Amino acid sequence: MTPPPPGRRRSTVHDVARAAGVSRGTVSRVLNGGYVSEHAREAIQTAIREVGYVPNNAARTLVRQRTQAVGFIVHEPHSLFLEDPNIGGILLGANTALSKADYQMVCLVIDTDRDTERVARYLSGGFVDGAVIVSARHHDPITDVVERLGLPVAYVGHPPGIRRPWVGIDNLGAARAITERVRASGRRRIGMIAAALDRDSGSDRLAGFREALGEDFDESLVEPVPLYAFADGEAGMRRLLERAPDIDAVFGASDAVAAGAVQALRAAGRRVPDDVGVVGFDDSAWAVRTDPPLTTIDQPAEGLGAAAAEAVLLQLSGGVADAGGILLDAPIVWRASV
Amino acid sequence: MTPPPPGRRRSTVHDVARAAGVSRGTVSRVLNGGYVSEHAREAIQTAIREVGYVPNNAARTLVRQRTQAVGFIVHEPHSLFLEDPNIGGILLGANTALSKADYQMVCLVIDTDRDTERVARYLSGGFVDGAVIVSARHHDPITDVVERLGLPVAYVGHPPGIRRPWVGIDNLGAARAITERVRASGRRRIGMIAAALDRDSGSDRLAGFREALGEDFDESLVEPVPLYAFADGEAGMRRLLERAPDIDAVFGASDAVAAGAVQALRAAGRRVPDDVGVVGFDDSAWAVRTDPPLTTIDQPAEGLGAAAAEAVLLQLSGGVADAGGILLDAPIVWRASV
DNA sequence: CGTGGTTCTGTGAACGTGCACACACGCACG
């Protein structure tokens, strides 16, 4: 095993061919399949090791018109990227699925407008064969480019107005289910801190809550807050307590929100779950950090990533992915907070 | 602005040249600089917009031998990737720095051995011009490939036995500083839950703790645990309490560890900070979630990522990066837990 | 009017691969 070619030059298929005493074509055939004698194959394989040959992907991409890489695009401000525990899971799930199919995942993070433009250029530059897109916006350069190029793609979450494959969880159904469980535990004055109502995930969770309560739904027990964040939950809970001191349960739109609510409740001298029951949504690390740990919905982040990746792979292998949603199961995780 | 070329074919310099009535060479010159008349330049620029031309990166890479992309390699098991709040920050910091220099960051996650091999192939395949490597191991395929190719690289954290640029924080100094502050607050029986002693970060934090205490250092108040995790902190604190019930302060090697310690202390009926003071390390989300919030060390994650990226960029622009470490400042964040 | 310089443009040759094609060989068949 000699060290790499003297002149720092990476060895090519020519070098291998010369070392093995055959032509480039034959070398190419042992790499990509085709008729080749046992004798030649062995000679070439040792030659490859000898000269330390690794195919040049740029050249291969150029002629094949495929990169064997799939983009993973996160369109979130940096702060949210760090706070949202799901994004990491989605990323890992996608990575695992792609890696199994021998595709390379290329993760692109969009924070500023400048990033948006650069990533759009990257996509149209033919660096990737497809993309998994998290938190897409409608009518932004990314989705526009993707549509225009007809790039095989799958969204995590449902970007409104886009007819392409997407995966998500049944936010409405899960919210309804957990609210019903809270109700079944005997609670009567059940409130909700509803976050991010401008996204479908947020409004669906509220809709599920409303459905579960039916005629008992009381608008005044819903406190809308802008983000799925701890601070929002804390502030929301404070306002809710002021308005409805007799509340005996609250559904936080996320675990972070619910954790904030627990904090506010404790500050107000209420015991959880004795005085007020609390449930969250996500089954993130927040859920087990609060005291008591939260009953919540398991958001199958890795599963979402894997499903999205597989939808892209399907298109890549010539299949036609359903231009609709795939909903993953999101079961209740029963803990001590209600 | 006509829609993309009829036959789904991406338009090339040839198309632009034909549309503008010039030759490929002139088109290339307006893109890459060189003599070109005002008249031709304008014609070409409108032609580019007209046919929706975007350079093919594979072809450009092939001839230029540079990809304008830098790898970001995380060599951690999936679980840790999700738990460690620093990795996200490092990623974002690197992304920002690279994006400023018009480089594309390509994030590669290594979980299984299979990933290792694929990423090694990816690196040697010439997909990236350089790499930022987080949590490198000594003598694994990644570092071997990097060394062999002479790929411009910077490590976050100091991989033992590797003489290449790296960035990190002064774990020893920061641990010493925070221990001294605890001591100055009047505590006498100060323990430490020391995690990950097989890494330099872990052993340096312990060394700083020992230095700060000097002659008062008491081996029996050090409880070693394997990981920087919540569960380790909790278990470690329980053992420490059993062995030294009179302990009045504890230094957790990470915020997660310290949060676990707080939990164990509360379960044992001790008040924080009244009975026992607790400090952590990292200033991660854990620090503000515990009750009371933790006094800790601010680990400048984004700064680390940015510094590593800049070290790579320096090498890429022909500069010689110092084959030693850059230590970033890690100040104490004073909160209520001690 | 020849010479030398500057500005501008077109052409040919790479870059390293994969693929289509042509061809050589041995063998069996009619």
Added chain:
DNA sequence: CGTGCGTGTGTGCACGTTCACAGAACCACG
């Protein structure tokens, strides 16, 4: 003995770009 087939191999071209080179046009100067 020609034909066809399956197997194994070499060669030319294309992929889309950049770069070096050659040359054209223009101007100024001796």
